[in-house]
Amino acid sequence: MAKFVKTKRAFLIGTGIVGGALVLGTTLAWRRVANAQNFKPPVKDGETAFNAWLKIMPDSTVVVQVPRQDMGQGIYTTLAMLVAEELDADWGKVRAEQSQINPVYGNIVALGDSAPPPMKSAMLAMARVIGLQLTGGSTSVRDGWEPMRTAAASARAMLLGAAAAKWNVPVTELTIEKSIVKHAASGKSAPFGEFAQAAATLTPPSSVTVKAPKDWKLLGTSPARLDVVEKTLGKAQFGIDVRLDGMLYATVKHIPYVSGHLQEVRWKNGTPPRDALHLARGDNWLAVVATSYWSAKKALDEAELVGGGDTGTVLSSEQLAAQYNEVLDGKNDGVLDAGVAHLKPLRRTFGEHGNAEKAIASATTAQRIDAAYSVPFQAHAPMEPMNCTVRIAGEGKDGKVDVWVGNQAPTVLQWLAAGNVGVPSENVTIHTPYLGGGFGRRVDLEVIRQALACAKLTGGKPVQLIWSREEDIAHDAYRPAISARMSAALDDKGGLLAWHHRMVGPSVSKSVFARMNPLAAGDFPPDVTNAEGAAHLPYALAHFKCDHAQVDLPVPLGFWRSVGNSYNAFFVETFIDEIAVALKKDPYLFRLELLKDQPRFARVVDAAASAAGWSSALPKGWGRGIALAESFKSIVCQVVDVEVVGKDIKVRRVVSAVDCGTALHPVNVKAQISSAAIYGITAALKSQITLKDGQVQQRNFDTFPLLKMAECPQFETVIVNSGAALGGIGEVGVPPIAPALGNAIFAATGKRLRGLPFVL
Amino acid sequence: MPTALTLNLAPVTLNAPDDKPLLWALREDANLVGTKFGCGIAACGACTVQVDGVAMRSCSVPLSFVAGKQVTTIEGITAIGPNAVQKAWIEHQVPQCGYCQSGFIMATTALLEKTPDPTDADIDAAITNLCRCGTYPAMRLAIKKAAQLKKAGG
Numbered sequence: 002m003a004k005f006v007k008t009k010r011a012f013l014i015g016t017g018i019v020g021g022a023l024v025l026g027t028t029l030a031w032r033r034v035a036n037a038q039n040f041k042p043p044v045k046d047g048e049t050a051f052n053a054w055l056k057i058m059p060d061s062t063v064v065v066q067v068p069r070q071d072m073g074q075g076i077y078t079t080l081a082m083l084v085a086e087e088l089d090a091d092w093g094k095v096r097a098e099q100s101q102i103n104p105v106y107g108n109i110v111a112l113g114d115s116a117p118p119p120m121k122s123a124m125l126a127m128a129r130v131i132g133l134q135l136t137g138g139s140t141s142v143r144d145g146w147e148p149m150r151t152a153a154a155s156a157r158a159m160l161l162g163a164a165a166a167k168w169n170v171p172v173t174e175l176t177i178e179k180s181i182v183k184h185a186a187s188g189k190s191a192p193f194g195e196f197a198q199a200a201a202t203l204t205p206p207s208s209v210t211v212k213a214p215k216d217w218k219l220l221g222t223s224p225a226r227l228d229v230v231e232k233t234l235g236k237a238q239f240g241i242d243v244r245l246d247g248m249l250y251a252t253v254k255h256i257p258y259v260s261g262h263l264q265e266v267r268w269k270n271g272t273p274p275r276d277a278l279h280l281a282r283g284d285n286w287l288a289v290v291a292t293s294y295w296s297a298k299k300a301l302d303e304a305e306l307v308g309g310g311d312t313g314t315v316l317s318s319e320q321l322a323a324q325y326n327e328v329l330d331g332k333n334d335g336v337l338d339a340g341v342a343h344l345k346p347l348r349r350t351f352g353e354h355g356n357a358e359k360a361i362a363s364a365t366t367a368q369r370i371d372a373a374y375s376v377p378f379q380a381h382a383p384m385e386p387m388n389c390t391v392r393i394a395g396e397g398k399d400g401k402v403d404v405w406v407g408n409q410a411p412t413v414l415q416w417l418a419a420g421n422v423g424v425p426s427e428n429v430t431i432h433t434p435y436l437g438g439g440f441g442r443r444v445d446l447e448v449i450r451q452a453l454a455c456a457k458l459t460g461g462k463p464v465q466l467i468w469s470r471e472e473d474i475a476h477d478a479y480r481p482a483i484s485a486r487m488s489a490a491l492d493d494k495g496g497l498l499a500w501h502h503r504m505v506g507p508s509v510s511k512s513v514f515a516r517m518n519p520l521a522a523g524d525f526p527p528d529v530t531n532a533e534g535a536a537h538l539p540y541a542l543a544h545f546k547c548d549h550a551q552v553d554l555p556v557p558l559g560f561w562r563s564v565g566n567s568y569n570a571f572f573v574e575t576f577i578d579e580i581a582v583a584l585k586k587d588p589y590l591f592r593l594e595l596l597k598d599q600p601r602f603a604r605v606v607d608a609a610a611s612a613a614g615w616s617s618a619l620p621k622g623w624g625r626g627i628a629l630a631e632s633f634k635s636i637v638c639q640v641v642d643v644e645v646v647g648k649d650i651k652v653r654r655v656v657s658a659v660d661c662g663t664a665l666h667p668v669n670v671k672a673q674i675s676s677a678a679i680y681g682i683t684a685a686l687k688s689q690i691t692l693k694d695g696q697v698q699q700r701n702f703d704t705f706p707l708l709k710m711a712e713c714p715q716f717e718t719v720i721v722n723s724g725a726a727l728g729g730i731g732e733v734g735v736p737p738i739a740p741a742l743g744n745a746i747f748a749a750t751g752k753r754l755r756g757l758p759f760v761l
Numbered sequence: 762m763p764t765a766l767t768l769n770l771a772p773v774t775l776n777a778p779d780d781k782p783l784l785w786a787l788r789e790d791a792n793l794v795g796t797k798f799g800c801g802i803a804a805c806g807a808c809t810v811q812v813d814g815v816a817m818r819s820c821s822v823p824l825s826f827v828a829g830k831q832v833t834t835i836e837g838i839t840a841i842g843p844n845a846v847q848k849a850w851i852e853h854q855v856p857q858c859g860y861c862q863s864g865f866i867m868a869t870t871a872l873l874e875k876t877p878d879p880t881d882a883d884i885d886a887a888i889t890n891l892c893r894c895g896t897y898p899a900m901r902l903a904i905k906k907a908a909q910l911k912k913a914g915g
Contacts, residue, residue: 073859225851225854229855232856233851234839234843235835235839235862235863235866236839239860244794250789384797384807384858384894385858386799435858437861440893470799675895676857678895679894680895702891708895710897710900711886
């Protein structure tokens with residue numbers, strides 16, 4: 002314990018001198034490594050653990066400890082590449098293994114990103130102490146970048162030290178090629194696994210140097226993903242595939258409303274069917290435990306859940322839109338009626354320079370441009386329905402809890418399960434298999450609470466709780482509906498002078514944290530995700546302001562792939578297009594004009610326009626649109642070609658350029674850009690969540706349709722390696738796709754669509 | 762009532778209600794979890810298997826329907842494979858989260874049996890499964906590659 006306290010102090014002192022210099026960055030990474038040297042993951046099959054991040058087997062297989070979750074973004078592969086590169090390991094003998102839960106694996110970058118700039122260093126300090134493992138915010142590689150490479154370089158030095166001692170040669174004369182240690186002068190060579198045991202007993206070096214990019218052999222190439230073979234053979238294990246002796250199954254039903262409480266359960270025949278072995282009940286749900294999912298589902302179909310509340314039972318999407326407009330009109334700063342939003346809107350300015358309001362107010366009608374936009378609620382809809390398997394053995398301090406669940410935050414789960422069951426957190430084991438899609442959905446804890454409640458009833462038998470797709474769509478934690486009004490003023494020379502972005506909507510972070518722990522739900526610090534992608538723009542604007550009015554809604558909200566960027570890019574990049582049209586300027590060249598002091602952005606826009614053949618002719622009925630967005634420290638520009646036939650919108654081609662600093666696995670970078678764009682096209686053309694009388698009107702893929710193969714456009718993606726600091730990749734292809742598509746529809750039809758999903 | 766069928770070339774008897782969907786009989790009673798639950802209404806295709814060589818969405822087929830029939834799941838393909846589709850899938854690095862992939866592989870395997878050289882239109886018409894990760898671009902290339910491999914005897 003004393004050691005842990007000391008380490009925490011060291012981190013706090015370390016963060017007190019954050020200055021951004023490269024050397025300091027290495028120092029901080031080194032502190033994480035030094036801490037990591039003290040934590041060794043459990044070993045089996047002759048493995049030797051070097052530090053928290055890697056083990057080596059006698060046959061030289063490298064087992065990389067990955068504390069992030071793979072939900073399709075390929076993070077097992079990219080993080081393993083960081084380690085393999087520094088070890089010069091043979092990629093064919095590298096495996097990734099989900100790490101245990103330990104503060105050494107905390108995602109420091111994710112928490113740092115979540116803080117407003119003035120609070121960032123305090124948040125980073127706290128992040129190092131808490132050590133929260135979570136996968137989100139496109140942070141995994143950025144966070145693992147220094148500690149994992151440094152840990153591997155440290156292990157490499159130890160392996161070479163052991164080889165030098167055994168062969169009695171200077172360590173400086175040794176090299177590693179594809180896991181083989183070589184001494185050129187003597188011709189000696191041996192796989193590094195032979196030295197692993199001896200090497201691990203050596204004192205780790207006090208400093209190491211990681212490779213310069215010019216010396217990389219693996220990073221920047223696209224080796225086979227570690228998960229593709231098992232996923233292709235049907236052997237990959239997802240949470241829903243867990244099978245345990247004596248396991249029971251359960252399923253859950255919520256009250257029909259998005260909020261409120263369960264008051265009464267009415268069974269079709271007066272009592273629960275015999276197949277229902279146990280019933281678990283929560284604030285707004287009922288679960289049935291049975292010997293099969295199918296029989297649990299059939300039993301639960303006989304239950305009518307009566308309940309609700311004042312607010313959730315009346316909310317409709319139309320009414321919400323009207324309320325939003327009143328807030329944007331500056332009215333209704335008191336208690337809003339009909340219980341839509343209970344609190345006075347919290348009005349905040351997220352970015353400002355110059356005096357945009359004054360410049361816009363003094364503009365002539367001819368110099369002024371205004372437009373109003375909106376986006377609806379969206380569901381995540383990962384293909385693997387929500388599920389969680391729990392086994393509880395014993396109770397109190399001797400009790401043990403095992404939880405199998407695809408999740409994005411195992412540390413939080415461990416706390417939750419320990420508190421919920423009443424056992425020490427070290428007695429809780431979280432097993433994280435592959436996630437059948439995440440997109441932010443698996444940050445939510447409700448399914449885990451429900452599975453814990455079921456497992457408490459079964460006398461130690463494990464229970465697998467599965468949500469039906471209907472429950473998933475109708476009871477998600479949604480990307481919020483947002484409305485925005487944009488105003489711009491032009492100068493006398495026809496240039497863009499002032500920009501004012503005003504919007505209204507709830508805070509996603511507040512809703513997420515409130516559901517994790519009501520004590521954590523506050524209005525401070527400001528939720529930076531509200532205005533991400535809107536608070537700071539790359540464009541040259543003399544006067545700029547971004548305002549947000551935050552309201553509380555009785556609807557659970559969640560982080561949805563790219564979060565605030567998903568709607569802000571739509572508002573910003575559609576409005577830029579409208580201004581270009583008003584100025585009779587080419588939308589691509591207009592953006593370049595506004596980016597004259599932003600060469601990194603301009604290069605990405607040029608790359609996309611050039612690859613797309615921006616000025617090339619299109620068939621009749623087609624249109625081409627462009628949009629640019631920076632998110633998660635990466636820059637993406639997309640050019641969309643669309644064909645419009647009557648009211649039918651067919652996306653034909655998407656050309657993207659991406660600058661994520663350096664593409665570490667280019668094939669996966671391209672796969673993620675098209676993946677995210679398809680996710681965004683589904684939201685722009687196909688699906689939405691609407692509310693009527695407090696109920697979600699969509700239930701399954703019939704009413705919440707996804708883009709299909711037949712509707713999928715052609716993709717081309719250009720990678721721009723600027724060498725800038727690394728950016729994220731899993732989400733960054735979402736933000737620009739909706740505006741690029743909307744701008745293309747305008748080019749094809751002359752109709753400006755200002756709400757999603759697009760309907761002609 | 763027990764249902765006798767041929768599952769992945771082996772005769773089996775599953776003790777489950779007649780109206781239990783084949784999907785759940787496979788996952789719970791036959792312990793074959795490669796076939797996935799996605800929607801329960803035959804909309805997504807994650808549960809696609811072959812019944813007497815025809816691709817079917819097992820969430821919407823009662824167990825009684827397959828009495829005496831040949832059912833093939835992803836495990837059955839893998840046991841004698843990997844087949845041309847799986848080889849092409851690996852070559853084109855198709856899966857992302859991977860959850861829907863068994864269903865796509867089963868649907869594609871059935872397509873290539875009937876249509877050895879599918880056009881884009883054939884693919885669009887036959888492969889109507891849903892992939893939320895959007896692996897369609899790589900998948901289309903892999904389907905065409907699988908057709909080539911299959912013709913070459915792979």
